[in-house]
Amino acid sequence: MKFSVFQVSRKGGREKNEDRMGYCYTRQSGIFMLADGMGGHPQGEVAAQLALQVVSAMFQKEATPELADVDAFLSSAVMAAHRQILRYSIEKGMLDTPRTTFVAAVVQAGAVTWLHCGDSRLYVVRQGELLARTRDHSFLEQSKTATAAGMKLPERINRNVLFTCLGSPTKPVFDVAGPVALLQGDRLMLCSDGLWGSLTDEDITYHLGHKPVSDAVPDLVEKALIKAGDTSDNVTCIAFEWETPDGFESTRGSISTDTVIDGVFASTVQAGWLDSELDDLNDAEIERSIAEINEAIRRSAAKKE
């Protein structure tokens, strides 16, 4: 598998960034995740971080190096995440539970399968066209579908309110879609409502379709922040581009999972939810990178002798 990936999370005008994102992969399977901790309830960032941790831990356990059943994995992982959040709130004796949205995409065997719960979205862009996007679990989005189907909805509901999420006492509602076979150059993007809330689908599709993800992601995030101004929600976005497996690897940061040894697992998801800032590279990772490089230097030097 070969893909390039880029992720950015920026705090808008909010007090804290409750968005979390990350990805991990084995030799033959990869998962990309994003969670947006909900305001109006306590500790949204904990819920978001827990969701990522639980799902990535399960992925690590079950992707050996492929998941046996992607649909089943996603469904059970999201429920496990939900239960973990509830458990956390019970342990802490909280009066209200932390809540989060969740969207994840699993790529394996050249196809993508995704799951979402709430209003964090996944976009699939192929050759500059929007191929698919998730439908939010909000009254607003669902009312469009309902109206189109000739159904009448009560007038007085807040249409932006989500009717499901992880961590709520009611059982979460989620959708699984796919598998969709990937073609070279396909771009997939996971984003929080901070991004899609201030940009149109056309805008998003255009940027994703016309630039490498390493340009499109920062550009989109920047645009969304500027457009929303001082009161902007946090904007978080992770996107990846599917590349040909045999393409020549450059030094510019495409990820080829072929170099991953069997049984080994790479992840950007951090353990411990206490990190207030989810950085791409934390201290431990910096130390690990340095150790890796020095190890490679020793190996090369040994070869020479």
Place this chain on the structure above:
Amino acid sequence: MSKVKPAPLPPDTKIGGYRVVRKVAAGGFGVVYLAVDAEGQKFAVKEYLPSSLATRAPGELLPQVQPEKLSLYRLGLKSFFEEGRSLAQISHPSVVSVMNFFRENETVYMVMNYLEGASLQDFIITARDQKQAKVFRESTIRSLFDEILRGLRIVHQHKMLHLDIKPANIFITDDNKSVLIDFGAAREVLSKEGNFIRPMYTPGFAAPEMYRRDASMGPWTDIYAIGACLYACMQGYPPNEAPQRLEKDRITTALARLRGVYSDNLIEVVEWCMSLDPLSRPQSVFTLQKELSREGERRYTKLSVSEKVRLQFDTMVSDTKKSAQKATGAMGKQK
């Protein structure tokens, strides 16, 4: 926004068991120092200190990074590691080698062997100023590039591309070895002041596909740059930029002027390497090496009279244009 460059570490600063002697270079990515270890051996130490993202007051050790630039700073750090990782895997006399990598002063340092000498660019400039027909002798060019290609072949064998080969990144040591330097992935990421990352390429040496940044980059992309370096060694100047060539290609005419001065074979190799279509170039370094090392009698085809006249006419027209522009002070685009 401060435009002040972060201050380099002062001489005699101790970092990771090395003592800074002086700053030797600075770029967007950071600073390179000449440093010595306890035994007095010289090293080049590259400090990650992106000038657009970090500041450092003179005399200070720790760089300051504003919170909003932190994620980009860390991203650049990743590329810096990428460069270290790439170089660490390679051990070849024609590729700069990394000896150590360490963390200090809240940033990271890459220790490389210190090369004494000058870049190929310096040599070209010195040579062309002598105003002779030949910038370099053909045998010099062939043996220089033979070494570079050996190094590049190893780089490609490690499934990496250099992507910024140019005379400034080819170093000629005082004991006459050529070494490929600056796998500047870090600098590339940080090439743009301001918000975000832009790709970087050097006009003249970057293949057309580098501008498109699509999936068509490969060994042939570096080979284009090698062709452009050969060209620069023969002409004394870099070739036109790829986008300009796509509009109107003057390479063949420019190379025709060198006929009789350099062998037909060498001229053909340059044209081959610099084909605008990636597929028309030598697809691997090995193919190019074979062609470049081909022994046998070199053929020199002098220009025919009619060709000479045409070239002279060309020169005259462009000279007239230039002087006309100078005379009128027009800054119009030369078409």
